[in-house]
Amino acid sequence: MTGIFMVLLLLLLVMIAFIGVQRRSALSRHQVEADRTLTLFDLRVGDIVQHDATDWVVEDRLVYRQGEFSWLEYLLRDDDRSVWLVVNEDDNLVVTLEHEIDLPLSLDAKPPSQLEVDGRLYRLSERGTADVTAEQRRVNRRLGACQFFDYRSGSSAVLSIELWGGNSSGAGELEVTIGERIRPLSLSLLPGDGQSVYRPS
Template identity: 30%
Template sequence: MSSSVWLVLAVILVIVAVVFLIISVRKRDEDGIGEQPSTRRDMFQESDGSANFSPSKLGPGAIISYGGIDYVIRGAIRLRQGQYTWHEYLLEGGKGAEWLSVEYDEGQLNLGWWLSRKDLDLEPAQELTVEGTRYRKVESGVGEYTTEGTTGLGERGRYKYWDMAETGGNRLLGLEVYGEDGPTEASLGWKILPGEITVYPAPGN
């Protein structure tokens, strides 16, 4: 068989292969095979104003306006327990060491305003009464932390926490231990809503 005949057969085989490939791809498209699954977006993801409280907006240098006072964020603490993370921000501009906590719990944005109370000598318990308010333990745990800016802590380490809350009320009590043998630090706070705060992002964001 001449070389020209072999060449013609080769061209025919290539054409047949291309036709079968086109038919196969079209059938897969019709059946929906090979299509990338669509990514569904939570329509309510930012309806709670959570975008203003992301770590990309909050950090050293950001300004928070609350209760008619402008506070500057001096430092940030990122707390992690397993896959769960939340943030605390040290504020300057008020009457003392004040903190803003930002966390998500089952998709719900929770904000807390805290005052450090070094004058309180408290130890963890299931129930504590402080200044006439009774608090009950909500949760506790251990984890790791990292810092940014000025916080009074090292760059990273271990911590323990006990979260307590007023039954049926708005008040909060937090006990924290940073480091393996650090003192138990107490803070009193209360829940706030995103709409109560105006955020001016940190420089460069």
């Protein structure tokens, strides 16, 4: 009996030690995440973006590359709402918050030089083709090339058309987003645990 008791005691001590190591490892990982200094250029899935009394969770990060120039688009979620945080640094840092809309555009004709949406006139300011990669996905990371058409209205209103899987005068899929330019300082960035909140792990 004494031998069995000693074996059980030894197993119990090993289990306690293992649990302690696991807890210390988890605490260490959380501490590393908490100590991360966040910028608009290194947000990860699971991080929190606070804006206008809403806590948005980063669900995806897309990198657009056009030659040597690149910019970022983060998919942010709050329950059933989603927006795109677009971060573009050329001569100045430009940050916009955009949401998808349904706009009756024909795929058989290239987007016009100006568009009127909700009584507001948007004028085409830039167009081109970019190669898009989802850097933080495990699968389907390269999304391919898309043609983009960027519109502006006044100093802050923006509208973007992206054509995927086709060309400006042929078949493909259109995505249209509309939004506003925002001040980077209006955002608060909080580190997450690197896990998606809304997608099953």
